[in-house]
Amino acid sequence: MKSYSQSVKIYGSNEAIFKALTLRIDKWWGEVNHPITGPETVFRVSFGEAYWGFKVIDFTPNIRITWECIESNQVHAGLKGIKEEWLGTKLHWNILEEDDSVSRVDFLHEGLVPAFNCYDVCSSAWDFFITDSLKSYVEEGIGKPEK
Template sequence: MSYTTMVSINGTTQQVFNAISQHVQKWWGNTDNSVSSVGDEFTTSFDSTYWKFKISEFEPNTKIVWKCIEAKHIHNGYDGIEKEWEGTLVEWVLEEKGQNETILNFAHNGLVPELNCYEICFPAWERFVTQSLKSFVETGTGMPHLS
């Protein structure tokens, strides 16, 4: 089963959506572009690792899906992970819970326990989605990996 998580964020669906589409560098990693429609592309990098994504779904304030179209994942002690994300889908679905509360349902479709990178990617997504993104929306300060 692919990795999923859910988090409640004190913020509007618009604030959360903007963080995911416009401000990835503020909560995840170095990012070369913001996105505003299907077909847009961006790359996020950590040191010598990078992932390139193409937007396959874009429904403002509701849903965005990133398709990984290129990957070079390097992590000491992990062999065979370089291209594992290629073809996977990172899906963000937003639900308005209250006036200033959004439920974020996150799935990385294709990130499964059988992948060599799962044991490092699972806790990394937990940190970046449930802590860093949440903190960025709620306080203006995330915890990205910038190098």
């Protein structure tokens, strides 16, 4: 089964995007217990009682970062059996400079597949957080994180 993927063009530098994906996750996605400072960093993103713990397994500044989900307490009203669906999945962020002012983010959530109970909710959420919130944060300095 094909894993979820998304691409978005962002008016901003690779450096600004990488900073958003490491030091400013709280500005476009969710609450973070601490920033990503390098490879092997372990961090947690949360929305109220729901949270996901990640370990950075690839860290190439301004080009690529990969997070592996090592802890999951996914909660969504009405969905059963999703608590640990993300466990073991990998989130790949690749940043490609298209020209002097535009970069493209190619995102792959490896393991987030249509067979997951949370797939529809999670893919819709990623669509929003990547193409709207992350893009808005990098381009305008104002993201739309979950609070």
